[in-house]
Amino acid sequence: MKNLAIDVSNVAPEVSLDQINAEKENVQKHLETLMAKTGKGNDFLGWVDLPAEISADHLKSIEATAERLRNKADYVVVTGIGGSYLGARAVIDALNDSFDHLKGERKNPVILYAGHNISEDYTYELLELLKDKSFGIIVISKSGTTTEPAIAFRVLKELLETKYDKSEVKERIVAITDAKKGALRTLAEQEGYETFVIPDDVGGRYSVLTPVGLLPIAVAGFSISELVRGAKTMRDLTGTDVPFDKNPSSIYAATRNLLYQKGKKTEILVNYHPKLHYFAEWWKQLYGESEGKENKGIFPAAVDFTTDLHSMGQWIQEGERTIFETVISVGAARHRVLIPRDEANLDNLNYLAGKRIDEVNKMAELGTRIAHTDGGVPNIRIELPELNEYYLGQMIYFFEKACGISGYILGVNPFDQPGVEAYKKNMFALLGKPGFEKETEAIKKRL
Numbered sequence: 535m536k537n538l539a540i541d542v543s544n545v546a547p548e549v550s551l552d553q554i555n556a557e558k559e560n561v562q563k564h565l566e567t568l569m570a571k572t573g574k575g576n577d578f579l580g581w582v583d584l585p586a587e588i589s590a591d592h593l594k595s596i597e598a599t600a601e602r603l604r605n606k607a608d609y610v611v612v613t614g615i616g617g618s619y620l621g622a623r624a625v626i627d628a629l630n631d632s633f634d635h636l637k638g639e640r641k642n643p644v645i646l647y648a649g650h651n652i653s654e655d656y657t658y659e660l661l662e663l664l665k666d667k668s669f670g671i672i673v674i675s676k677s678g679t680t681t682e683p684a685i686a687f688r689v690l691k692e693l694l695e696t697k698y699d700k701s702e703v704k705e706r707i708v709a710i711t712d713a714k715k716g717a718l719r720t721l722a723e724q725e726g727y728e729t730f731v732i733p734d735d736v737g738g739r740y741s742v743l744t745p746v747g748l749l750p751i752a753v754a755g756f757s758i759s760e761l762v763r764g765a766k767t768m769r770d771l772t773g774t775d776v777p778f779d780k781n782p783s784s785i786y787a788a789t790r791n792l793l794y795q796k797g798k799k800t801e802i803l804v805n806y807h808p809k810l811h812y813f814a815e816w817w818k819q820l821y822g823e824s825e826g827k828e829n830k831g832i833f834p835a836a837v838d839f840t841t842d843l844h845s846m847g848q849w850i851q852e853g854e855r856t857i858f859e860t861v862i863s864v865g866a867a868r869h870r871v872l873i874p875r876d877e878a879n880l881d882n883l884n885y886l887a888g889k890r891i892d893e894v895n896k897m898a899e900l901g902t903r904i905a906h907t908d909g910g911v912p913n914i915r916i917e918l919p920e921l922n923e924y925y926l927g928q929m930i931y932f933f934e935k936a937c938g939i940s941g942y943i944l945g946v947n948p949f950d951q952p953g954v955e956a957y958k959k960n961m962f963a964l965l966g967k968p969g970f971e972k973e974t975e976a977i978k979k980r981l
């Protein structure tokens with residue numbers, strides 16, 4: 535059975551394999567600190583052993599709730615922001631039929647998202663869609679106090695309450711939040727909603743393997759036990775007993791930091807499948823919030839190829855040489871579509887007749903790698919054997935583990951995000967939130 539693998543042979547000449555291997559002891563030290571839970575942010579390391587600790591009973595209880603929502607609702611609205619929605623969306627989009635939401639005959643509910651923006655038009659359009667539909671809500675907030683999902687939940691709950699009686703509303707709402715504190719916990723208890731807990735020691739962006747990700751993924755019809763099994767395998771493959779050159783997370787963490795030290799300040803995560811767009815969004819939060827602090831950190835960006843080769847390709851090929859690419863390279867496509875032969879051949883495509891579209895995609899990937907490395911863009915390749923639950927579980931844990939190690943190499947606490955509060959404070963002051971009177975006075979003077 536294959537596993538996710540990493541190929542760093544194309545980061546030369548900027549960084550050599552010898553330089554990467556020379557990082558062995560330094561990286562091993564950080565990995566041990568992470569596993570021993572003795573480093574910065576060590577009260578947020580619950581995700582490290584999570585895949586091995588999830589019990590079959592826990593998965594069963596999530597699946598039972600998912601089944602209830604699946605039976606009741608044609609639409610399920612995952613209401614959350616940041617780490618409270620990106621993991622679920624990353625996995626669901628990666629596995630879903632691209633046009634599933636447009637199909638009439640359905641096996642699974644359509645998963646919709648709310649609370650990840652404060653757009654009134656988005657909210658209006660969602661309410662308009664749902665008003666004559668059978669729907670349910672999974673509301674997710676670790677703190678239980680985040681403004682965006684709280685507003686969305688308030689309006690969605692109101693709509694649900696106009697459609698159903700109290701006991702039916704209760705059956706259609708599930709809350710995922712802190713075990714004890716926060717407004718969402720209080721509300722859920724008052725209203726009698728079913729709840730799942732986000733453990734104290736798992737931060738939002740590391741929470742996809744808690745009910746935060748698992749419940750929506752199960753509702754969408756995917757195997758959460760396979761996802762967790764993949765993550766568990768990757769936990770074993772990235773342990774302290776694994777030699778440095780066999781540990782993909784250690785190699786990735788070491789390589790990207792060496793590139794950063796060489797002035798490669800932006801990392802572009804590349805995919806060749808639009809299904810992986812939201813995986814990149816999840817990855818951006820993971821690395822952006824973990825490393826972007828103390829005026830340091832690689833800027834995590836992402837592109838969808840070959841789409842963006844026709845827009846961003848020019849910049850990547852010939853723009854400022856401060857970037858490197860990390861490509862998620864997927865093995866086999868799931869379906870077959872052959873390029874047909876055409877008598878007239880006006881488009882000159884007959885040289886491709888009989889070939890799979892995936893073969894063209896693979897050659898685009900290889901051709902791009904050669905062009906970009908020739909153009910001075912170092913290339914890391916993450917080989918994913920297939921796009922399924924098991925390998926996505928591997929990839930999630932691979933990136934999480936590498937992020938912890940990488941943050942320690944950089945010297946920051948990869949498990950906090952103090953900078954996110956700055957905009958919130960100003961927004962509350964501008965909106966006149968009680969308790970923010972002093973801030974309101976101060977900000978008014980600046981306007």
Ligand SMILES: O=P(O)(O)OC[C@H]1O[C@H](O)[C@H](O)[C@@H](O)[C@@H]1O
Pocket residue numbers: 615616617618674675676677678679680683738739823951954
């Ligand atoms: O789950 P919540 O407490 O609602 O938080 C949702 C998100 O917003 C916060 O502001 C943080 O920056 C994120 O790390 C978090 O994932």
